[in-house]
Amino acid sequence: MIEVLSWVSLCTGVGFTLLGCIGLVRFPDLYNRMQAATKCVTLGTCGIMLGIFLKTGFCALGVKALVCALFVLITVPVAAHALARGSLIFGVKLWKGTVKDEFTDDRGGESIIDDK
Amino acid sequence: MTRRLAYFVMGFVVWMLLVYTLHYQEVIAGAGVALLTAAFFGQYLPVKPSRLLNPVRWFWLLVYIPVFSYMCLKCNIDVALRVLSPGLQIRPGIVKIRTSLKTEIARVFLANSITLTPGTMTVELKDDVLYIHWIEVGSSDMATASKAIIGPFEYFLARIFD
Numbered sequence: 360m361i362e363v364l365s366w367v368s369l370c371t372g373v374g375f376t377l378l379g380c381i382g383l384v385r386f387p388d389l390y391n392r393m394q395a396a397t398k399c400v401t402l403g404t405c406g407i408m409l410g411i412f413l414k415t416g417f418c419a420l421g422v423k424a425l426v427c428a429l430f431v432l433i434t435v436p437v438a439a440h441a442l443a444r445g446s447l448i449f450g451v452k453l454w455k456g457t458v459k460d461e462f463t464d465d466r467g468g469e470s471i472i473d474d475k
Numbered sequence: 476m477t478r479r480l481a482y483f484v485m486g487f488v489v490w491m492l493l494v495y496t497l498h499y500q501e502v503i504a505g506a507g508v509a510l511l512t513a514a515f516f517g518q519y520l521p522v523k524p525s526r527l528l529n530p531v532r533w534f535w536l537l538v539y540i541p542v543f544s545y546m547c548l549k550c551n552i553d554v555a556l557r558v559l560s561p562g563l564q565i566r567p568g569i570v571k572i573r574t575s576l577k578t579e580i581a582r583v584f585l586a587n588s589i590t591l592t593p594g595t596m597t598v599e600l601k602d603d604v605l606y607i608h609w610i611e612v613g614s615s616d617m618a619t620a621s622k623a624i625i626g627p628f629e630y631f632l633a634r635i636f637d
Contacts, residue, residue: 375551382558388609390596392568395558398593419495426492436597437588443598443608447569458568462544462599462606466573 365413375399388473389446397439404431431441447471462466477524479517480517483509521580522636535634546627547592554610555595568612569598572605572621576629581636588628 382395408428415421447462452473462470490505526532557564586597586605590609599606607624614620 375555378555378558382554385558385563386565387563388567390598391565391610394593394596394608395554397596398591399551399554399558402547405496408531420493422492424490432585432591436587439590440586440597440600443596446600453569454567457565458566458612460568460569460572465606 363411365410368406368411368413368434369410372403372408372410374403376403379403388474389451389458390443390453393443397435401431404428454468478520479513481522481524481527482517483513485493485562486512494604504518521583526636531532532635535631539566539635541629542627542631543591550592550594557610561569565615567608567610569606569608570622572607573617574603574605574621574629575636576603576633581632584636585625585628585632588632589624 361385375398379395379399382399383392385391386395399427405428408431410456411424415424450471451466453460454470455473460470460472463469486509486614487505489508494501494505513623517569528614573580574585575583582600582603582605586600588594589605589607594610596608597605598608607620608621609624
């Protein structure tokens with residue numbers, strides 16, 4: 360039973376990581392790509408770690424995998440936030456289909472929505 | 476001082492989980508490293524140590540984990556469908572929302588939770604205002620947008636950290 364669960368968890372993890380990578384190629388601008396790249400991959404990594412934990416149980420390897428999953432969960436959003444904020448302030452263009460950008464409006468800068 | 480003590484205990488627990496053995500050499504090394512980090516960084520602990528011992532907060536944290544996992548999985552499937560759909564079904568934009576959370580640590584956790592649920596990503600956190608990159612802008616109105624994005628999290632985070 361636990362063997363099956365661990366395989367389900369591992370395969371879900373790998374599947375979401377793959378979807379994240381496809382999103383990285385398909386989405387049009389940096390911010391949308393970051394959405395796919397950081398989140399689907401985070402869930403994927405956590406799924407893989409959980410699968411390892413279920414496979415090995417409470418031993419040095421399994422518990423390490425769980426702690427790693429926790430670290431990934433805490434650090435990835437901070438890194439994504441820092442990258443996105445830096446790119447916005449630096450002026451990396453938003454995709455032309457972007458509906459609104461209240462961040463640049465409130466800072467009083469020129470619109471950075473791509474007009475091509 | 477209590478801050479440093481709390482930091483030492485947390486660091487030591489993480490060390491013991493990482494090595495996962497009770498061999499005396501590992502325990503001594505862990506205690507030494509935890510002592511050093513606590514001495515240098517203990518003052519930066521962002522929570523009041525008294526709050527760490529409140530069981531009601533821990534209970535809400537335990538409730539929050541399955542709620543967050545469910546939200547995360549639901550939104551992940553949503554984004555996965557967007558990735559796979561042929562016509563690129565996105566309507567991105569950056570919206571501004573306001574949170575009612577008071578403490579800094581609660582706001583940081585709110586921003587992290589928003590970033591981890593796909594479709595939304597915090598790009599700036601300034602006092603009680605958050606700027607969110609939203610992959611499918613549902614509503615331009617601030618109140619409706621706030622409710623849609625942070626509604627499920629705020630209730631729990633207020634009970635855990637505030």
